[in-house]
Each structure stands twice: as structure tokens, then as C-alpha cells.
Amino acid sequence: ELPPIEGDFYHLGHTLSPEQRELQLKVRAFMETEVKPIVNEYWLKAEFPFQIIPKLAELNICGLTYQGYGGGGQSFLMEGVLAMEMARVDTSISTFFGVQSGLAMGSIYLCGSEEQKQEWLPRMQQFKAIGAFGLTEPEVGSAAAGGLTTTAKRDGDTWILNGQKKWIGNATFADILVIWARDVDDNQVKGFLLRKDTPGFSVEKMHDKMALRIVQNGIITLKDCVIHETDRLQNANSFKDTAKVLQMTRAGVAWQAVGCARGAYESALDYTRKRKQFGKPIASFQLIQNHLVEMLSNLTAMQTLCFRLSQLQDEGKLNDEHASLAKVFCSLRTRDVVSKAREVMGGNGILLEYDVARFVADAEAIYSYEGTKEINSLIVGRAITGFSAFV
Ligand code: FAD
DSSP states (O other), X not given: OOOOOOSOTTOGGGGSOHHHHHHXXXXXXXXXXXXXXXXXXXXXXXXXXXXXXXXXXXXXXXXXXXXXXXXXXXXXXXXXXXXXXHHHHOHHHHHHHIIIIIIIHHHHHHHOOHHHHHHHHHHHHTTSSOEEEEOOBTTBSTTHHXXXXXXXXXXXXXXXEEEEEEXXXXXXXXXXXXXXXXXXXXXOEEEEEEETTOTTEEEEEOOXXXXXXXXXXXXXXXXXXXXXXXXXXXXXXXXXXXXXXXXXXXXXXXXXXXXXXXXXXXXXXXXXXHOEETTEEGGGSHHHHHHHHHHHHHHHHHHHHHHHHHHHHHTTOOOHHHHHHHHHHHHHHXXXXXXXXXXXXXXXXXXXXXXXXXXXXXXXXXXXXXXXHHHHHHHHHHHHHSOOOOO
16 A cells, blocks of 8 residues: 655644635645646646636635635635645646736735725625736836836826736736726826726737646737726825735745645656556656655745745735745745656656646746746845845
8 A cells, every 4th residue: 555645744734723624625626626627628728717617616715815805814824725725736727816816806905995895806706707917018027116117197087097018817808907007197106997898908818828828818908098096996006005915925826836846746756656667666766766755855845934924924924025035935946846747757747648747837937927036036135135136
């Protein structure tokens, strides 16, 4: 009898309460039964499996940490564990969920007025309205803090928005898009709730991505879009407010990286126990075991770090550099784990049907989005040295 294939070597999942553990396993079961059987097909087609949304909504895990507005009032630790569970099967679905529950709902939860929260959050929590988060532009990625070229011009009770956004997840089918634009009068970044039927708004799907192919990223064009003042995020007054949203979601991305690594490790371990060469399972060879142990070491370090990260978040002590360090470490280590997983699977490691090829590709997107490794390193570097090295 072989031991179970379990990527939680230090039993961190068992430190959760029985109710939390039950929810973790419920989400795992959803991902295994509803997503895993179809995921490679949709990844290849670069299409989103909309049929899973009603069952995803039934799990009632969207906006898990929010107080009120349909949110669950649960811990960030629980939310992180669930992000890991989703990414363990597929990082695209986990990213779709992260954009909805974290970036889009989070912008409204952290920066919206009471009316805006009441109008959008309960519907979004149920996936009856889908959200997107538009910060990045074709010519402005890492330098978004000071460099946004999308403009907002106040005109009486309305604002006129012009510009382009690139890479915006869920944009092709979103009902409500949080758009970050520079106010031409005070030069500050402000957030706007753009409804999908706004005249002057158009979106084009990005094709031929080599990672997260299920996520529908779009290029948005805003041409004299008129947005009423009541649809401006009332508590977003500068990029510092945007950064609050990113701090919260970056912690979730670190957990996603753990999930991606865990999915690859568990697939690879399973494979090496079944695959025979020279008359023996390849898992019995010393060099293969060495690879597996290196993968597990990285995975265990990442999980332990993320557990503490979420505890800090739950204690209200999380700051930008905590979230950035976790994002840097986990996205870097995940690249290493998925590449070793591919290696121990030989040629089959590059076949989609064995799953690990998808994890390898998707790890590249995790590495770059929500702040690249360099940008997150600079955030930590600034905090520990006192010197900003951004420009
Ligand atoms: P650039 O900023 O052009 O950077 C290129 C390279 O230069 C990187 O290695 C970077 O680290 C490095 N670099 C830049 N400045 C410095 C510096 N000062 N010092 C050292 N190195 C530096 N954005 C959204 O707004 N909404 C979304 O939903 C969204 N979803 C995404 C989904 C995917 C799959 C991807 C890939 C991206 C998504 N993004 C989204 C955009 C993402 O946040 C950006 O790709 C990211 O911020 C990096 O910007 P960039 O790609 O323009 O790279």
C-alpha cells in the first residue's frame, strides 16, 4: 500500500476548524468533479466554461471575507486556502474567481460608497453580475502608479473617460468594470464603475495567449464614455486606494501560486509511482526522489509562509511588503516546482492530457501579473532599506 499523494506535508489543513476543513474539501470536490474533467479541453479552445458558474455560485464562497452585502465574514486564511484549492486543479478558474471576488468586488468593498456596495456586491457575490478590474494599459504596466494615460475629465455631474486598457480579465463578458483613470484636473488616480452598455465602451478579446488560456483577457477602448458621478468610487482618491485593493489580492495570488505548484507536484508524484522504466517505478530511483523532495520542500515552505501571511491579514497587520514578499517567493518557487514536475514526467510532461504542461504555462502568468517579481521586490526593497529604487 502506497502512502497518499498529499501536497500538504505539514498537515496545515488540519489546523483549520472542522467547518473550515469541510468547506475546503467541498471546494476540492467541486474542482475535481466539475472542472478537472473539462479543463484541458477549454484551456486548448481558450474558452470559458460558463456552465460551471451556477455550481460555483452554490458554493457560496465569493466575497468570503467581506462583512455584510452577502459576504461570508470569514477569515483571510480560509479564503487563501480556497484559492489554493482552486488553483490546485486549475489556475485559470482560480484567476476568474480572484478577479470577481477580489479585484472587482474588493475595489467596491474597499473604495465604494454604501449605495455602490448595496447595488453591486450582493449580485456579484451570487455571480449574477460579473466584474472586471481595469488598471493596466497597452503602454503602462508596472508603472501604473504614476503613469496611467486613461483620463477622466469632470463635466458637471458626470465624468468623461478616454483611453485604453489591456489584459483585463473577464472584460469580454463583464457586467461592471472597475476602471482606474487619471483625473486631468488634480492628476490623481480615481476609480469608476463602468457599466457594459455605456456608449463609447468596446472590448476585444486577446488571442493566442500561452498561459491561463481559459481566462478571457480583453483590450478595452473608452471613447468619450460618460459616467455619472454616482458611479465614481467615492472613496478612491489616489493610487494609494488602488494599492489597498492590490495588497489584499496579492496575498491571494501567492496562495494561487501554492495551488499551482501543489497540483503539479501531486500529478508528478502520482505519475512517477505508476510509470515504470528499467522494470521499476521511476519513483524508486534516487534522482527522481531527489527532484520530488525538492519540489515538496518548496511547496511546504510556500504553504507555511502563506498560512502566516493570512494570519497577519486576519490580525489586521498585513502591509504591502508582507504581501509582496509572499508574491515574489511563491511565484518564483512555483516556477521551479512546475518545471521539476514536468522534468520527472519525461515527454509526457509536455502533453496537455497529463495536466502538468498546463501548470507550467500558467505559472508564467502568475509570475507576471499583480506586479512582476521585480516590482514586488522593489516594494520589499524599499521597506527594508528605506530607499525607493523604482525610478
Ligand atoms: P512591464 O511593466 O512592461 O514590465 C516588463 C519587464 O520590466 C518586467 O520584467 C518588469 O518587472 C520589468 N520592470 C518594469 N519596471 C521596472 C523597474 N522599475 N525596475 C526593474 N524592472 C522593471 N491587469 C489589469 O489591470 N487587470 C487584469 O485583470 C489583469 N489580468 C492579467 C492577466 C494576465 C494573464 C496577465 C499576464 C496580466 C494581467 N494584467 C491585468 C496585467 C498585469 O498586471 C501586468 O502584466 C503587470 O503589471 C506587468 O506589466 P507589463 O506586462 O506591462 O510589463
